[in-house]
Amino acid sequence: MGRFDSLPARDRIMVALDCTPDEARELAGRLEGHATWLKVGITLIYAGGLPLVRELSERGFKVFVDAKFHDIPHQARGAVLAAATSGADLITVHGSGGAAMLEACHEGAELARERLGHAPLLAAITVLTSMDAAALASVGVRRPIPEQAAALATLAQRSGIDGVVCSPKEAREMRDLLGPDALVVCPGVRPAGSALGDQSRVATPAQAIAAGASHIVVGRPITQAPDAATAFDAIEREVANAL
Numbered sequence: 001m002g003r004f005d006s007l008p009a010r011d012r013i014m015v016a017l018d019c020t021p022d023e024a025r026e027l028a029g030r031l032e033g034h035a036t037w038l039k040v041g042i043t044l045i046y047a048g049g050l051p052l053v054r055e056l057s058e059r060g061f062k063v064f065v066d067a068k069f070h071d072i073p074h075q076a077r078g079a080v081l082a083a084a085t086s087g088a089d090l091i092t093v094h095g096s097g098g099a100a101m102l103e104a105c106h107e108g109a110e111l112a113r114e115r116l117g118h119a120p121l122l123a124a125i126t127v128l129t130s131m132d133a134a135a136l137a138s139v140g141v142r143r144p145i146p147e148q149a150a151a152l153a154t155l156a157q158r159s160g161i162d163g164v165v166c167s168p169k170e171a172r173e174m175r176d177l178l179g180p181d182a183l184v185v186c187p188g189v190r191p192a193g194s195a196l197g198d199q200s201r202v203a204t205p206a207q208a209i210a211a212g213a214s215h216i217v218v219g220r221p222i223t224q225a226p227d228a229a230t231a232f233d234a235i236e237r238e239v240a241n242a243l
Protein backbone atom coordinates (compact mmCIF):
# COMPACT_ATOMS: atom_id res chain seq x y z
CA MET A 1 0.00 0.00 0.00
CA GLY A 2 1.58 3.31 -1.07
CA ARG A 3 1.79 6.40 1.08
CA PHE A 4 -0.96 8.25 -0.79
CA ASP A 5 -3.12 5.28 -1.83
CA SER A 6 -5.82 5.82 0.76
CA LEU A 7 -6.34 9.51 -0.03
CA PRO A 8 -9.92 10.33 -1.04
CA ALA A 9 -10.51 11.90 -4.47
CA ARG A 10 -11.07 15.38 -3.04
CA ASP A 11 -7.59 15.43 -1.47
CA ARG A 12 -5.92 14.55 -4.79
CA ILE A 13 -7.10 17.54 -6.84
CA MET A 14 -5.04 20.74 -6.66
CA VAL A 15 -6.79 23.80 -8.07
CA ALA A 16 -4.32 26.14 -9.80
CA LEU A 17 -5.15 29.78 -9.03
CA ASP A 18 -3.36 31.57 -11.85
CA CYS A 19 -5.04 34.93 -11.23
CA THR A 20 -4.86 38.11 -9.15
CA PRO A 21 -4.95 38.02 -5.34
CA ASP A 22 -8.54 39.34 -5.30
CA GLU A 23 -9.67 36.72 -7.80
CA ALA A 24 -7.86 34.08 -5.74
CA ARG A 25 -9.77 35.13 -2.63
CA GLU A 26 -13.05 35.00 -4.53
CA LEU A 27 -12.31 31.57 -5.99
CA ALA A 28 -11.28 30.32 -2.54
CA GLY A 29 -14.69 31.44 -1.29
CA ARG A 30 -16.44 29.53 -4.07
CA LEU A 31 -14.39 26.39 -3.43
CA GLU A 32 -14.70 26.40 0.36
CA GLY A 33 -16.23 23.11 1.48
CA HIS A 34 -15.31 21.49 -1.86
CA ALA A 35 -11.57 21.68 -2.62
CA THR A 36 -8.83 20.64 -0.18
CA TRP A 37 -5.84 22.01 -2.15
CA LEU A 38 -5.17 25.34 -3.85
CA LYS A 39 -2.01 25.94 -5.90
CA VAL A 40 -0.34 29.34 -6.00
CA GLY A 41 2.41 29.95 -8.55
CA ILE A 42 5.02 32.67 -8.72
CA THR A 43 2.72 35.20 -10.42
CA LEU A 44 0.33 35.10 -7.49
CA ILE A 45 3.08 34.78 -4.88
CA TYR A 46 4.86 37.89 -6.15
CA ALA A 47 1.55 39.75 -6.36
CA GLY A 48 -0.01 38.63 -3.08
CA GLY A 49 3.05 37.54 -1.13
CA LEU A 50 3.29 34.92 1.55
CA PRO A 51 0.52 36.70 3.51
CA LEU A 52 -1.87 35.40 0.83
CA VAL A 53 -0.51 31.87 1.36
CA ARG A 54 -1.12 32.31 5.08
CA GLU A 55 -4.64 33.64 4.45
CA LEU A 56 -5.59 30.66 2.27
CA SER A 57 -4.07 28.29 4.82
CA GLU A 58 -5.97 29.92 7.65
CA ARG A 59 -9.18 29.54 5.65
CA GLY A 60 -8.60 25.81 5.89
CA PHE A 61 -7.04 25.01 2.52
CA LYS A 62 -3.87 23.05 1.96
CA VAL A 63 -1.63 25.32 -0.08
CA PHE A 64 0.69 24.16 -2.86
CA VAL A 65 3.40 26.81 -3.19
CA ASP A 66 4.69 26.26 -6.73
CA ALA A 67 7.73 28.51 -6.33
CA LYS A 68 10.29 26.14 -7.93
CA PHE A 69 13.19 26.98 -5.62
CA HIS A 70 16.66 26.90 -7.17
CA ASP A 71 19.42 28.55 -5.16
CA ILE A 72 22.43 27.78 -2.98
CA PRO A 73 21.64 25.26 -0.21
CA HIS A 74 21.59 27.85 2.58
CA GLN A 75 18.95 29.92 0.75
CA ALA A 76 16.90 26.91 -0.31
CA ARG A 77 16.76 25.55 3.25
CA GLY A 78 15.59 28.91 4.58
CA ALA A 79 13.05 29.39 1.82
CA VAL A 80 11.42 26.00 2.49
CA LEU A 81 11.21 26.78 6.20
CA ALA A 82 9.83 30.28 5.57
CA ALA A 83 7.21 29.06 3.09
CA ALA A 84 6.16 26.25 5.43
CA THR A 85 5.89 28.73 8.29
CA SER A 86 3.53 30.78 6.11
CA GLY A 87 1.32 27.75 5.55
CA ALA A 88 2.77 25.96 2.52
CA ASP A 89 1.84 22.26 2.53
CA LEU A 90 3.62 21.38 -0.73
CA ILE A 91 6.60 23.21 -2.24
CA THR A 92 8.33 22.65 -5.59
CA VAL A 93 12.10 22.72 -6.01
CA HIS A 94 14.28 22.28 -9.12
CA GLY A 95 15.97 18.89 -9.33
CA SER A 96 18.72 20.54 -11.37
CA GLY A 97 19.77 22.43 -8.20
CA GLY A 98 21.72 19.28 -7.32
CA ALA A 99 22.02 16.97 -4.32
CA ALA A 100 23.28 19.55 -1.81
CA MET A 101 20.43 21.94 -2.60
CA LEU A 102 17.82 19.17 -2.53
CA GLU A 103 19.13 17.86 0.79
CA ALA A 104 18.99 21.40 2.18
CA CYS A 105 15.33 21.63 1.10
CA HIS A 106 14.66 18.38 2.94
CA GLU A 107 16.40 19.81 6.00
CA GLY A 108 14.21 22.92 5.75
CA ALA A 109 11.13 20.68 5.76
CA GLU A 110 12.41 18.78 8.79
CA LEU A 111 13.10 22.07 10.61
CA ALA A 112 9.47 22.98 9.89
CA ARG A 113 8.38 19.65 11.38
CA GLU A 114 10.32 20.44 14.58
CA ARG A 115 8.93 23.96 14.86
CA LEU A 116 5.38 23.57 13.54
CA GLY A 117 4.67 19.92 14.25
CA HIS A 118 4.27 19.07 10.56
CA ALA A 119 6.48 19.19 7.48
CA PRO A 120 5.53 20.36 3.98
CA LEU A 121 5.73 17.87 1.12
CA LEU A 122 8.46 18.58 -1.43
CA ALA A 123 8.20 17.83 -5.15
CA ALA A 124 11.00 18.14 -7.69
CA ILE A 125 10.72 19.72 -11.10
CA THR A 126 12.81 17.66 -13.52
CA VAL A 127 12.75 19.17 -17.04
CA LEU A 128 10.31 22.03 -17.61
CA THR A 129 7.73 20.90 -20.15
CA SER A 130 8.32 24.15 -22.01
CA MET A 131 11.82 22.89 -22.91
CA ASP A 132 12.54 20.70 -25.92
CA ALA A 133 15.75 18.83 -26.75
CA ALA A 134 17.27 21.90 -28.43
CA ALA A 135 16.53 24.12 -25.42
CA LEU A 136 18.07 21.53 -23.12
CA ALA A 137 21.16 21.26 -25.35
CA SER A 138 21.50 25.06 -25.25
CA VAL A 139 22.07 24.81 -21.49
CA GLY A 140 24.55 21.98 -21.92
CA VAL A 141 22.33 18.90 -21.43
CA ARG A 142 22.66 16.58 -24.41
CA ARG A 143 21.02 13.38 -23.21
CA PRO A 144 17.39 12.69 -24.20
CA ILE A 145 14.72 14.42 -22.10
CA PRO A 146 13.31 11.18 -20.56
CA GLU A 147 16.80 10.19 -19.39
CA GLN A 148 17.43 13.63 -17.89
CA ALA A 149 14.02 13.60 -16.18
CA ALA A 150 14.59 10.12 -14.73
CA ALA A 151 18.09 11.03 -13.51
CA LEU A 152 16.86 14.18 -11.74
CA ALA A 153 13.87 12.34 -10.24
CA THR A 154 16.16 9.67 -8.78
CA LEU A 155 18.60 12.29 -7.48
CA ALA A 156 15.73 14.15 -5.81
CA GLN A 157 14.36 11.01 -4.19
CA ARG A 158 17.80 10.04 -2.85
CA SER A 159 18.08 13.55 -1.42
CA GLY A 160 14.88 13.25 0.62
CA ILE A 161 12.40 14.86 -1.78
CA ASP A 162 8.92 13.26 -1.72
CA GLY A 163 8.40 13.00 -5.45
CA VAL A 164 8.00 14.89 -8.71
CA VAL A 165 5.77 17.09 -10.80
CA CYS A 166 5.39 15.56 -14.25
CA SER A 167 3.06 15.36 -17.24
CA PRO A 168 0.43 12.59 -17.12
CA LYS A 169 2.29 11.08 -20.07
CA GLU A 170 5.30 10.49 -17.80
CA ALA A 171 3.32 9.46 -14.71
CA ARG A 172 3.56 5.71 -15.27
CA GLU A 173 7.32 5.87 -15.83
CA MET A 174 7.83 8.04 -12.73
CA ARG A 175 5.62 5.81 -10.58
CA ASP A 176 7.57 2.71 -11.70
CA LEU A 177 10.90 4.48 -11.15
CA LEU A 178 10.15 6.03 -7.75
CA GLY A 179 7.91 3.36 -6.24
CA PRO A 180 4.54 3.28 -4.51
CA ASP A 181 5.30 5.89 -1.82
CA ALA A 182 6.33 8.69 -4.17
CA LEU A 183 4.33 11.86 -4.64
CA VAL A 184 3.49 12.13 -8.37
CA VAL A 185 1.75 15.41 -9.16
CA CYS A 186 0.41 15.89 -12.70
CA PRO A 187 -0.69 19.15 -14.34
CA GLY A 188 -1.88 19.15 -17.96
CA VAL A 189 -5.17 17.53 -16.99
CA ARG A 190 -8.43 18.22 -18.82
CA PRO A 191 -11.81 16.59 -18.22
CA ALA A 192 -13.20 15.17 -21.47
CA GLY A 193 -14.77 17.95 -23.54
CA SER A 194 -13.16 20.90 -21.77
CA ALA A 195 -11.07 23.55 -23.53
CA LEU A 196 -7.35 22.79 -23.88
CA GLY A 197 -6.25 26.43 -23.55
CA ASP A 198 -2.48 26.44 -24.10
CA GLN A 199 -2.04 22.81 -23.01
CA SER A 200 -1.33 20.33 -25.78
CA ARG A 201 -0.41 16.90 -24.39
CA VAL A 202 -3.24 16.38 -21.91
CA ALA A 203 -4.92 13.49 -20.14
CA THR A 204 -8.25 13.25 -18.37
CA PRO A 205 -8.30 13.13 -14.56
CA ALA A 206 -9.14 9.40 -14.70
CA GLN A 207 -6.28 8.68 -17.12
CA ALA A 208 -3.76 10.58 -14.96
CA ILE A 209 -4.79 8.69 -11.81
CA ALA A 210 -4.79 5.34 -13.65
CA ALA A 211 -1.25 6.12 -14.86
CA GLY A 212 -0.03 6.49 -11.29
CA ALA A 213 -0.54 10.15 -10.37
CA SER A 214 -1.10 10.61 -6.64
CA HIS A 215 -2.40 14.15 -7.28
CA ILE A 216 -3.58 16.17 -10.28
CA VAL A 217 -3.38 19.92 -10.88
CA VAL A 218 -6.38 21.45 -12.62
CA GLY A 219 -6.67 25.18 -13.25
CA ARG A 220 -8.87 26.77 -15.88
CA PRO A 221 -11.41 23.93 -16.26
CA ILE A 222 -12.37 24.81 -12.67
CA THR A 223 -11.43 28.48 -12.27
CA GLN A 224 -13.05 29.59 -15.54
CA ALA A 225 -16.14 27.41 -15.24
CA PRO A 226 -19.47 29.21 -14.72
CA ASP A 227 -19.60 27.52 -11.31
CA ALA A 228 -16.18 26.51 -9.95
CA ALA A 229 -17.60 24.30 -7.19
CA THR A 230 -19.77 22.31 -9.63
CA ALA A 231 -16.79 21.86 -11.97
CA PHE A 232 -14.63 20.71 -9.03
CA ASP A 233 -17.29 18.24 -7.86
CA ALA A 234 -17.55 16.69 -11.35
CA ILE A 235 -13.77 16.14 -11.43
CA GLU A 236 -13.89 14.73 -7.91
CA ARG A 237 -16.48 12.16 -9.05
CA GLU A 238 -14.32 11.23 -12.04
CA VAL A 239 -11.24 10.75 -9.83
CA ALA A 240 -13.25 8.75 -7.29
CA ASN A 241 -14.42 6.42 -10.05
CA ALA A 242 -10.82 5.97 -11.22
CA LEU A 243 -9.56 5.00 -7.77
Ligand code: C5P
Residues within 6 Å of the ligand: 016, 017, 018, 041, 128, 129, 130, 165, 166, 167, 187, 188, 189, 197, 199, 217, 218, 219, 220, 221
Ligand atom coordinates in the same frame (compact mmCIF):
# COMPACT_ATOMS: atom_id res chain seq x y z
O1 C5P B 1 -5.24 26.03 -16.22
P1 C5P B 1 -4.40 24.78 -16.29
O2 C5P B 1 -5.14 23.54 -15.81
O3 C5P B 1 -3.73 24.58 -17.62
O4 C5P B 1 -3.26 25.04 -15.20
C1 C5P B 1 -2.22 24.12 -15.01
C2 C5P B 1 -1.31 24.59 -13.93
O5 C5P B 1 -0.22 23.69 -13.84
C3 C5P B 1 -0.69 25.97 -14.16
O6 C5P B 1 -0.57 26.59 -12.88
C4 C5P B 1 0.66 25.67 -14.76
O7 C5P B 1 1.61 26.64 -14.42
C5 C5P B 1 1.01 24.35 -14.08
N1 C5P B 1 1.92 23.53 -14.85
C6 C5P B 1 1.65 23.06 -16.13
N2 C5P B 1 2.54 22.28 -16.78
C7 C5P B 1 3.69 21.94 -16.21
C8 C5P B 1 3.98 22.39 -14.92
C9 C5P B 1 3.07 23.18 -14.26
O8 C5P B 1 0.59 23.35 -16.67
N3 C5P B 1 4.52 21.16 -16.84
